[in-house]
Amino acid sequence: MPLPRTTAQPPFEDACAQVLDFLRREIPLGHWSINRYDGERQVHLQVRDDTYGVRAGDHRAWDASLCARMVAGAPGIAPDVAAVPQYANAPVRQQAPIGAYVGVPLHDADGGLFGTLCGLDPLPQDRRLGQHAPLLDLLGSLLTAVLRSERSRDRTRQLTRWTLAGAAxxxxxxxxxxxxxxxxxxxxxxxxxxxxxxxxxxxxxxxxxxxxxxxxxxxxxxxxxxxxxxxxxxxxxxxxxxxxxxxxxxxxxxxxxxxxxxxxxxxxxxxxxxxxxxxxxxxxxxxxxxxxxxxxxxxxx
The missing domain is CATH 3.30.70.270 (Reverse transcriptase/Diguanylate cyclase domain)
Known part of the structure; x- marks a missing residue:
């Protein structure tokens, strides 16, 4: 039996959508996404993709991703990934052409890694892509703040649900x-x-x-x-x-x-x-x- 679905987007979901729409206009790479690191995989939560055919819910092994290397210390903006040793031989580049990469970590309420804001394009980009670093960091901090606020709200709601569920x-x-x-x-x-x-x-x-x-x-x-x-x-x-x-x-x-x-x-x-x-x-x-x-x-x- 299908479960009912609410029509209003939670704040984090809505913020992700607005950030991706903005980036698609302002920094027109072929792919922008918000991704979840679930301990084993990189799962695409929301996607704006004109190039790779990626959809929300698609996933890949975390260790194969460029984001895993970014979180480990590789540059967050790589106009030409082939010129960055940490990215050049990443397994994901054997699956799809990636010439440029942008990645920003997102953190959960406990400070652990939640996932990433990510941009990709099959072609290398102009070095001026790096000028967007302050904007991308700001958007990453915004999404992290909204996520942490929503997590706190969800904990309160969960306590209420458990009380009601216990009665039922x-x-x-x-x-x-x-x-x-x-x-x-x-x-x-x-x-x-x-x-x-x-x-x-x-x-x-x-x-x-x-x-x-x-x-x-x-x-x-x-x-x-x-x-x-x-x-x-x-x-x-x-x-x-x-x-x-x-x-x-x-x-x-x-x-x-x-x-x-x-x-x-x-x-x-x-x-x-x-x-x-x-x-x-x-x-x-x-x-x-x-x-x-x-x-x-x-x-x-």
């Missing part, structure tokens, strides 16, 4: 029911669409509702406080692993499956990485289908 949750402590699960995913879709926070949805299919209730308790005991567990009825338990990149999330689901097996609770399990391109509803549907198939296969064995 199942009798099991720390486990949501199906209605509260919908409420959580709806709210999370807005935040994750704007910020690109990495997440994974997992579904566990138990033999019956009693087994699912026990499985939910075991899962809750083996998860972090900010992860979400829901008893969805009909023998199904849903989990959202928050703030976790794809590979680490897959390993976590494997550990959870083993914990259930050790507790004498055989289940079918499926999981899917959240993507800003199609949201939590699609990730849940993929995980649910995989869990159902695993349960059927286990029953037939």
């Amino acid at each position: 949750g199942s009798p099991l402590k720390g486990v949501l029911n199906r209605g509260a699960w919908y409420e959580f995913l709806t709210a999370a879709d807005e935040q994750h669409r704007a910020h690109g926070d990495p997440a994974r949805v997992a579904v566990f299919r138990a033999a019956d509702e009693a087994a699912a209730a026990r499985a939910a308790q075991v899962l809750r005991q083996n998860l972090r406080d900010h992860d979400v567990v829901a008893d969805l009825g009909a023998g199904e338990v849903g989990v959202v692993l928050t703030r976790i990149p794809p590979v680490a999330g897959e390993l976590c689901v494997g550990r959870l499956h083993r914990a259930l097996t050790d507790a004498g609770l055989p289940v079918g399990v499926g999981s899917s990485v959240y993507s800003i391109a199609d949201g939590f509803a699609a990730a849940w549907a993929r995980a649910e289908a995989a869990a159902h198939a695993a349960r059927v296969q286990h029953a037939a064995a």
Whole structure:
């Protein structure tokens, strides 16, 4: 079932859009984007692209990117990337022609790396591109300030949501029911669409509702406080692993499956990485289908 979507953009999402539109006019490179570093990948949150065919939600390995090298100390503006040793042999240049690069780091509320503001063009640019450094630094600081303010607001809202969700949750402590699960995913879709926070949805299919209730308790005991567990009825338990990149999330689901097996609770399990391109509803549907198939296969064995 599709989740409802709010029409108003959160402040950070709106600020990113305005900054990219401005840069597209004032510094007409073939590609401008706001990117999220999720611990493993560079994920494109918003894109203005006339050259490479890149869309929001596309991603690549962080270590392959020019932004990874910029954050590590390479120049933030490279009118000719071939002339900069740190950039010249970057793997991403084997995938697409990149003649010029601009990168500005963006920092999260805790001071850690959130991602980057990035510009690319297939052709080298005039050296005067470097004159835009003060403007780019100012825009990076602006986006960082808006992000930090929004993160603070989101923490307050999350506390309110958890209070309400607890009231609407199942009798099991720390486990949501199906209605509260919908409420959580709806709210999370807005935040994750704007910020690109990495997440994974997992579904566990138990033999019956009693087994699912026990499985939910075991899962809750083996998860972090900010992860979400829901008893969805009909023998199904849903989990959202928050703030976790794809590979680490897959390993976590494997550990959870083993914990259930050790507790004498055989289940079918499926999981899917959240993507800003199609949201939590699609990730849940993929995980649910995989869990159902695993349960059927286990029953037939």
